[in-house]
Amino acid sequence: MVGTDRPISIAPSVLPADFSRLGEEVIALEKAGVDRIQWDVMDGRFVPNLTFGPDVIASTRGLVSVPFEAHLMVEAPDELAARYVEAGCELLIVHAEACPHLHRTLGHINELGATAAVALNPSTPPEAVRYVLDLVGMVLVMTVNPGFGGQAYIDTMEPKISTIRRWIVEGGYDVDLEVDGGIGPVTAAGAAAAGANVLVAGSALFRDPEGLGHAVDEIRAVGSRAARQ
Numbered sequence: 473m474v475g476t477d478r479p480i481s482i483a484p485s486v487l488p489a490d491f492s493r494l495g496e497e498v499i500a501l502e503k504a505g506v507d508r509i510q511w512d513v514m515d516g517r518f519v520p521n522l523t524f525g526p527d528v529i530a531s532t533r534g535l536v537s538v539p540f541e542a543h544l545m546v547e548a549p550d551e552l553a554a555r556y557v558e559a560g561c562e563l564l565i566v567h568a569e570a571c572p573h574l575h576r577t578l579g580h581i582n583e584l585g586a587t588a589a590v591a592l593n594p595s596t597p598p599e600a601v602r603y604v605l606d607l608v609g610m611v612l613v614m615t616v617n618p619g620f621g622g623q624a625y626i627d628t629m630e631p632k633i634s635t636i637r638r639w640i641v642e643g644g645y646d647v648d649l650e651v652d653g654g655i656g657p658v659t660a661a662g663a664a665a666a667g668a669n670v671l672v673a674g675s676a677l678f679r680d681p682e683g684l685g686h687a688v689d690e691i692r693a694v695g696s697r698a699a700r701q
């Protein structure tokens with residue numbers, strides 16, 4: 473396995489959070505030691521679910537200091553990008569499958585002053601990002617089909633993770649590799665060993681009977697060990 477020498481970061485998905493107490497949940501995530509917070513933005517078109525608008529994210533921005541990233545699972549990311557930057561997201565993730573002119577879209581996000589990132593759905597080959605690694609700060613390899621939390625990790629994505637990690641290293645790019653979907657204390661090992669260094673977890677964090685902090689520490693420890701084997 474390729475592994476990685478980049479530090480392992482934990483990025484919680486707030487999708488499983490209690491939306492009636494979203495501010496408290498965001499504060500609890502920061503206290504639990506997460507490295508950033510991922511907002512799963514869904515438009516009910518690109519994926520069947522509908523979630524957060526920019527105003528919801530903006531309402532929690534002042535509560536914590538950890539970076540926000542917006543995972544734009546939307547059909548028209550170019551039209552929405554600026555609003556999520558204004559809402560306080562430092563990093564925007566667009567789907568290659570939603571961007572006919574991906575190179576231009578990533579450049580647009582960089583011009584907005586945010587860090588651009590690109591996500592690949594499970595069936596999308598790694599070649600979709602081969603010629604934009606110079607424009608992104610991160611590549612997200614989805615390890616579920618996007619739309620809902622609580623799905624099973626798709627381990628056949630691990631060769632794709634390794635291929636992209638090899639391209640990043642060979643090209644000398646300063647690019648994180650994130651995985652999202654079904655990540656927990658067991659599956660984090662395979663993902664990190666394959667080369668992922670940013671681990672998105674939703675259910676595994678919020679369902680841990682020992683609490684958010686325990687889950688964050690456990691997943692980070694498992695990922696860190698596996699990344700360096």
Ligand code: DX5
Binds near residue numbers: 487512543653
């Ligand atoms: C799926 C979302 C994921 C998901 C992660 O469409 O993008 O972020 O919420 O949730 P778990 O960790 O429960 O798979």
